[in-house]
Amino acid sequence: MSLYYEAASVLANSDNAGGSLKSRLYRQTDLKSSPAQLFALISEASKWSLVLKDVIEKCGLLREEKKLTPILALLLCHDLIVSKNGVAAPANHVLKLAISRHKARLSAEFTKARIRRGYPTLESFRGAVNDGALEEQPSSGVKTKHPRWIRVNTLKTNLEELITTNFAEYEKAETLSQVMAASGSTKIYFRDPNIPNLLAFPPKIDISKSSVYTSGKIILQDKASCFPAYLLNVAPGDGDIIDGCAAPGNKTTHLAALVSSCTSDNQKPSKVIAFERDKTRANILQKMVKLAAADGITSVKAGADFLAASPGTEEFSNVGAILLDPSCSGSGIVGRDDSVQMHLPDASSQSAAVPGSQSSKKRKRTDPSKPKVEPTTAVNFALDDSANEETPLEEDKTSERLTALSTFQLRILTHAMHFPNAHKITYSTCSIHFEENEGVVARALASPVAQSRGWRILSRAEQVDGLRQWQRRGLWEDEKFGEQAELDHDQKQLISDACIRCEKGTEEGTMGFFVAALVRDAGPNFNSGTATLHHTADDSEEWKGFDDVDVTEDKPIRSVSPTSQHSKKKRKKARKNRV
Ligand SMILES: C[S@@+](CC[C@H](N)C(=O)[O-])C[C@H]1O[C@@H](n2cnc3c(N)ncnc32)[C@H](O)[C@@H]1O
Numbered sequence: 001m002s003l004y005y006e007a008a009s010v011l012a013n014s015d016n017a018g019g020s021l022k023s024r025l026y027r028q029t030d031l032k033s034s035p036a037q038l039f040a041l042i043s044e045a046s047k048w049s050l051v052l053k054d055v056i057e058k059c060g061l062l063r064e065e066k067k068l069t070p071i072l073a074l075l076l077c078h079d080l081i082v083s084k085n086g087v088a089a090p091a092n093h094v095l096k097l098a099i100s101r102h103k104a105r106l107s108a109e110f111t112k113a114r115i116r117r118g119y120p121t122l123e124s125f126r127g128a129v130n131d132g133a134l135e136e137q138p139s140s141g142v143k144t145k146h147p148r149w150i151r152v153n154t155l156k157t158n159l160e161e162l163i164t165t166n167f168a169e170y171e172k173a174e175t176l177s178q179v180m181a182a183s184g185s186t187k188i189y190f191r192d193p194n195i196p197n198l199l200a201f202p203p204k205i206d207i208s209k210s211s212v213y214t215s216g217k218i219i220l221q222d223k224a225s226c227f228p229a230y231l232l233n234v235a236p237g238d239g240d241i242i243d244g245c246a247a248p249g250n251k252t253t254h255l256a257a258l259v260s261s262c263t264s265d266n267q268k269p270s271k272v273i274a275f276e277r278d279k280t281r282a283n284i285l286q287k288m289v290k291l292a293a294a295d296g297i298t299s300v301k302a303g304a305d306f307l308a309a310s311p312g313t314e315e316f317s318n319v320g321a322i323l324l325d326p327s328c329s330g331s332g333i334v335g336r337d338d339s340v341q342m343h344l345p346d347a348s349s350q351s352a353a354v355p356g357s358q359s360s361k362k363r364k365r366t367d368p369s370k371p372k373v374e375p376t377t378a379v380n381f382a383l384d385d386s387a388n389e390e391t392p393l394e395e396d397k398t399s400e401r402l403t404a405l406s407t408f409q410l411r412i413l414t415h416a417m418h419f420p421n422a423h424k425i426t427y428s429t430c431s432i433h434f435e436e437n438e439g440v441v442a443r444a445l446a447s448p449v450a451q452s453r454g455w456r457i458l459s460r461a462e463q464v465d466g467l468r469q470w471q472r473r474g475l476w477e478d479e480k481f482g483e484q485a486e487l488d489h490d491q492k493q494l495i496s497d498a499c500i501r502c503e504k505g506t507e508e509g510t511m512g513f514f515v516a517a518l519v520r521d522a523g524p525n526f527n528s529g530t531a532t533l534h535h536t537a538d539d540s541e542e543w544k545g546f547d548d549v550d551v552t553e554d555k556p557i558r559s560v561s562p563t564s565q566h567s568k569k570k571r572k573k574a575r576k577n578r579v
Helices: 003-012 021-027 035-059 070-081 094-100 103-116 122-130 159-164 176-181 224-231 250-261 279-291 399-416 438-445 448-453 489-498 541-547 568-577
Strands: 148-152 188-191 198-201 218-220 240-243 272-276 298-302 319-324 424-429 455-457 500-502 513-520
Touching: 003 021, 003 035, 003 070, 021 035, 035 070, 035 103, 035 122, 070 094, 070 103, 094 103, 176 188, 176 198, 218 250, 224 250, 224 424, 224 500, 224 513, 240 250, 250 272, 250 279, 250 298, 272 279, 279 298, 319 399, 399 424, 399 438, 424 438, 438 455, 438 489, 438 513, 448 455, 455 489, 489 513
Parallel strands: 240 272, 240 319, 272 298, 319 424
Antiparallel strands: 148 198, 148 218, 188 198, 424 513, 455 513, 500 513
16 A cells, blocks of 8 residues: 555544554554654644645645545645655556646645745745644634653753753743743743753754654653652662553653662662563663663563562562553543644535635734744654553543543552562553542552551652642542542542642643652561562452452453442541551
8 A cells, every 4th residue: 555545544544543643653563654654744744734725625636636535635735745755656656647747736826825825935834834833723712832841861961961062052941831832943942840851842843853862862751741750759779660561661761860860889770670561562662761771770571561570579579669650541641743633625626716715714924034944754753752652542531441441550559569668659640530540549548458568648748849849739529439438538638639630731831640659658678578469468358359350451341340349348447547
């Protein structure tokens, strides 16, 4: 199948696959074209689609070329008249022939469209399109821009070096809102006040081809996604650290950087042990770890299920901290390629402009003196947090699915509590749902393992500087917890205040996110050696049954709710001592 047919089929998404374009391409294994090439074609064509839709309609292309669907026409027209590389097909290819015979008319209409919009040169037109200046505003009139967050990879460079070399031409902005409102070509950055070594750049900055990215000196990581590793507050003597659900590896490499920065020469170096159950994603994880120069510190357990790791074994005897970022609904993800919205030409359109139609309306003029910005034809696959979810489920918010996910998440969290020398855990999701967030944390705190091992929530006052000051905290939804009678107001208040939330579409410029830290005050060696899952003295029969649930996100989950599995009495007693 040609590149264009493949791109059209991905866009048509006839299987109704969930997730962003990038994650769909990333998952599809039967593609002939490279996912990166397909992504570049689709995202570039989408940027121009508002313009090209008019051009195609004015030429009456779809009436004359019956072989072309609106999507194919748009992709081909983009490559024929916008892309510097032209149509990527042999000269006698049926699609190339179909589009090429209209080149003169399409080019003429394209020129008229440019002049009508007030751009004297093609380069100024390209610049405006790349900056998103031609994008339609939503009907609300409010368009939230999401900054491009960049974490400086301190395993390879440092912040000072980066801003005096790679970003030497960039000016420091005073506020995040300045950056969020800036065009992609504006050279400014904002230094984040909450997370060290984190910078925000204008939303449309294209960094994926730059050597600073391809060399691993920077990681494209949303601010919220930096919270878990930082909240873990890695300290000398913490021992090894597990990342239980690691791919693609943004938090793993962040952890490795933090571990490395607090390890002194005379100390036994700590290791990051990164579990990833999915083999394909584990490959990406391995690449990311290597690129970030975290491979010396990190041991990747490719294809390994964290739930199958036996806490009591020698291999994990030195594990002091655990980061858990399990699969979730992905409802907080801000897909950067959400902007892959094609304005498709109407097949029945006439060659003359329809009065009052979009095509005949005047478009906003932007400053044509803006510096030239080349459109990206990059085939470099920039990996950011939109790839964190292997099966994002934005559309799927049914309570049944949330119950299944939270059952799995609770299982992961309680499993981590069994590691004999672990004394801190962070639990995070990129979900906005209470059931996957505060609900899981509250239920984990009430579990027998939490009770017997002394796990409690890390209060806001105890949190690391930067996150303690973060204003957006957890919430409590009685009706979704279903066991509210057993937690009093103060306990709910303590949990929600200790939990950290981020909301997408706000002036904080983050994705939707949740994180909480759980700690054991007794510290390392507490209860040492007693924990082996399913065989601990502290696991009640009910919780053992619960631990046995076979949970994979790809299949429906056997419905075993902890509510049905527990005697209310036991849970009430447990909760009383907890929180
Ligand atoms: C939300 S993603 C993690 C994103 C990652 N922490 C990052 O920041 O780049 C969840 C990952 O956990 C993996 N996973 C889910 N269940 C697992 C398990 N039981 N053991 C190991 N990995 C698991 C999934 O395959 C997926 O790659």
